[in-house]
Amino acid sequence: MLVAAALCPCPPLLVPAVAAGAAPELDAARTACTDALGVLAAARPDRLIVVGPTWQGETETYPEGTHGSFRGFGVDVGVRLGRNGATDGTEAAVPGTLxxxxxxxxxxxxxxxxxxxxxEGLAVGESLAPERCxxxxxxxxxxxxxxxxxxxxDASACRTLKAPGYLDERAEPFDEAVGRALGSADLAALEALDVELARRLMVSGRAPWQVLAGAAEDAGLGGALLYEDAPYGVGYVVASWS
Incomplete structure (x- = not known):
């Protein structure tokens, strides 16, 4: 049974080494993510499942201990999916599988x-149908x-002219609806997210959010919105459910 959830954005820019000089711009988002993870710890779960989007395939599972790297983003920073997520210098230099x-x-x-x-980790394809999610x-x-x-x-990537997907006037109202749904644990609103519109707005979080909606059907969880902003023209939302 689901006892708690934390919802966080997933830009590599959250990692200060990747963001470099721009790192302070996401300090508030990092703090909110820390608070959301604190809610998970307080729930004392037997198991934590990390759900995130991927471009490839339908679903892929990753056992504890799987390594990842931010080398593709220009820094030799390695991580490991586990209760002690650090890697040594050798591992940090090797591209991982996460x-x-x-x-x-x-x-x-x-x-x-x-x-x-x-x-454990679960990657879900961004095009996965809502029913499957x-x-x-x-x-x-x-x-x-x-x-x-x-x-x-992440929410939309079309909030400004300089956003990855350029400016789309539908992006802001879409993100506002997502923020309300995640902040209030509104399962019906999450399940009703428009798949095609989410694709056009470059929303990476749609499928993971709908996985959460399925998991939370009988959980009776309440939500709290911890952070909502659109730096770099991309919508980032942090929320906790407990």
Whole structure:
């Protein structure tokens, strides 16, 4: 059964070494992510599942201990999906197998000193149908084991002229609806997100959020919005459910 969830954005820029001189611009987002992870720890789950988007395939699982790297973003920073997420210098220099969204999650967990429950990763394809997403969530929450989710994903990437997807006037109202849904644990609103519009707005979080909606159907969780902004023209939302 699902006992708590944290929702965080997944830009590699959350890692200060990647952001370099621009790192302070996301300090508030990092602080909010730390607070959200604190809610997970307080729930004392038996297992933590990290759910994040990927461009490739439908779903892919990653066991505890899987390595990742931000070398593709220009820095030799390595992470490991586990209760102690640091890697030594050799591992940091080797490209890992975690997709970027799960590598960012592993970095956040290491930063907050997660040492509670075993961790596993689940990457879901950004084009995965809502029905399949909900089924995956239901499977995660089935049984009596206390499960927590760390759900990674960004809102639209079309908020400004300089955004990755350029300016789209539909982006801001879409992101506002997402913020309301994540902040209030509104399952119906998450399940109703328009797949095609999300694709056009370059929303990476749609499928992971709908996995969460499926997992939370019988959980009775309430939500709290911890952060919402659009630096770099991309919508970032941090929320906690408990």
């Amino acid at each position: 997709p970027p969204s799960l590598a960012v999650a592993a970095w956040l967990l290491r930063r907050t000193g997660w040492s509670d429950a075993p961790i 909900r089924d995956i969530g239901r499977e995660i929450a089935a049984g009596t084991e206390r499960v927590a989710l760390l759900v990674m994903g």
